[in-house]
Amino acid sequence: xxxxxxxxxxxxxxxxxxxxxxxxxxxxxxxxxxxxxxxxxxxxxxxxxxxxxxxxxxxxxxxxxxxxxxxxxxxxxxxxxxxxxxxxxxxxxxxxxxxxxxxxxxxxxxxxxxxxxxxxxxxxxxxxxxxxxxx
Amino acid sequence: xxxxxxxxxxxxxxxxxxxxxxxxxxxxxxxxxxxxxxxxxxxxxxxxxxxxxxxxxxxxxxxxxxxxxxxxxxxxxxxxxxxxxxxxxxxxxxxxxxxxxxxxxxxxxxxxxxxxxxxxxxxxxxxxxxxxxxxxxxxxxxxx
Numbered sequence: 045x046x047x048x049x050x051x052x053x054x055x056x057x058x059x060x061x062x063x064x065x066x067x068x069x070x071x072x073x074x075x076x077x078x079x080x081x082x083x084x085x086x087x088x089x090x091x092x093x094x095x096x097x098x099x100x101x102x103x104x105x106x107x108x109x110x111x112x113x114x115x116x117x118x119x120x121x122x123x124x125x126x127x128x129x130x131x132x133x134x135x136x137x138x139x140x141x142x143x144x145x146x147x148x149x150x151x152x153x154x155x156x157x158x159x160x161x162x163x164x165x166x167x168x169x170x171x172x173x174x175x176x177x178x179x
Numbered sequence: 180x181x182x183x184x185x186x187x188x189x190x191x192x193x194x195x196x197x198x199x200x201x202x203x204x205x206x207x208x209x210x211x212x213x214x215x216x217x218x219x220x221x222x223x224x225x226x227x228x229x230x231x232x233x234x235x236x237x238x239x240x241x242x243x244x245x246x247x248x249x250x251x252x253x254x255x256x257x258x259x260x261x262x263x264x265x266x267x268x269x270x271x272x273x274x275x276x277x278x279x280x281x282x283x284x285x286x287x288x289x290x291x292x293x294x295x296x297x298x299x300x301x302x303x304x305x306x307x308x309x310x311x312x313x314x315x316x317x318x319x320x321x322x323x
Contacts, residue, residue, distance in 0.1 A: 063214050073212035076205045077237040102258055103236040107213030110232045114217040122232040126262035128317075172260070 046117040049153040049178040058116045058143035058157065063108040065100050070135040073104045084135070095132055102129040105170045109159045112141045113176055120176050123154065127172030131163070138164040146173075153178050180251065180322060182295070185284050194245040195279040199238045203271035206230045209237070229268035235303050235312040236261050240279040243299065243318070248281075251295050251320040259296060259317035267311040274306045282315060286322075295320045 046052055067085070074084045079101055082089030087097040106127045113122055133139055140162050147156035154177045161170040203223050210220035210231045218225045243256075269275070282300035286293055296317050303312040 061214075069212055069214075072208055076208035076212060079237070103233055103261060104213060106233045106236065106261065106263070107209065107215070107231055111210075111213045111215040111217075114215060114220075118217065122265060124262065124264045125232055126260070126315075128260035129258055 047119070047179065049148075049150070049155070052145055052148060052155050052178065054145055054148055056145040058112060058145075061108075061112045061115070061141045062138060063111075063141055065104075065108075065133065065135055065137060065139060067098055067135045070098065070100055070104065073101060073107070077101065077103065087135070096134055098135040099132040100135055102127070102170070105129070105133060105161055106172070108141055109143070109161065109170070109172065109174070112143060113157065113174060116143070117176065117178055120178050122174055122176050124175040125159075125172065126174070127159065127170050129170055131167050131169050133161065133163055133169040139169060143174075180249075180295070182284060182286050185249070189245070189248065189281045189284065191280055191282075192245065193278050193280045195240040195242050197238070197240050197277050197279075199275045199277065201230065201234075201269055201271055201273040201275060203228075206234065206269075206271060209234055223271065227268070229270060232265050233261070233263045234269060235275070235277075235301070236263055236314050236316075238275070238277060238301070238303075238314075240277065240299075240301060242279070244281070244297070251297075252322045254320075256297075257319040257321075259319040261317070262315040264313040265311075266313065267305075267309055269303075269305070269311050273311075275303045275311065276306075277301045277303045291321065293322050295322055 283298035
């Protein structure tokens with residue numbers, strides 16, 4: 045666990061996480077985000093739209109990564125998080141969130157983190173970066 | 180289609196303004212659905228209770244693009260991702276004013292042809308006029 049800037053080394057990996065993207069959890073997110081569309085909440089509906097099943101909203105995947113960062117460095121402040129949605133991530137699947145420190149800025153006590161989410165088929169679904177300020 | 184002309188005409192032009200009231204329940208549900216465990220985001224009684232970093236990405240302006248923006252490709256778009264910058268905490272009951280503009284237009288050519296990226300930027304400030312968030316949404320149009 046990271047509590048201050050000095051705890052971090054360039055190249056550090058964040059502990060990998062397997063987030064809960066069950067249909068129940070995704071539906072809860074869709075309600076909070078006002079995105080109550082069948083492609084997020086109903087496997088059958090999503091299949092009719094050409095997906096393999098209900099998908100995780102892109103902005104939820106960003107939230108999963110933010111939560112991982114907060115567990116790695118409790119009390120940190122995420123100044124910026126930028127994610128690219130490459131391939132759909134399915135609800136009820138078992139993705140893995142990963143992160144690695146790629147830059148540090150001692151003057152501002154910030155670190156840059158490369159982020160990915162890999163599906164259980166080994167596909168990279170989300171890539172991104174975050175700038176995080178530490179104590 | 181001339182990207183330089185599009186940029187010259189459209190970059191920086193504000194085309195929408197909207198207001199959004201922030202509700203504590205939605206802040207909590209958002210954070211919990213994302214698996215957040217930090218009490219700043221999951222406990223409404225925490226002294227620093229605030230919205231999760233990407234929370235403003237849920238708000239949509241009334242228009243995706245200006246009404247007179249030219250149609251590119253078949254007009255349908257793909258979500259190319261979002262960048263959220265957190266400038267200050269967002270609290271329950273805040274009323275956020277958001278302005279929309281086109282921040283960038285550029286093209287890339289890949290295996291699936293030429294794609295135009297349009298960056299829709301929403302800047303949010305709270306009821307005290309303090310900037311709290313900037314969201315860049317990259318929309319992709321396949322133009323062949």
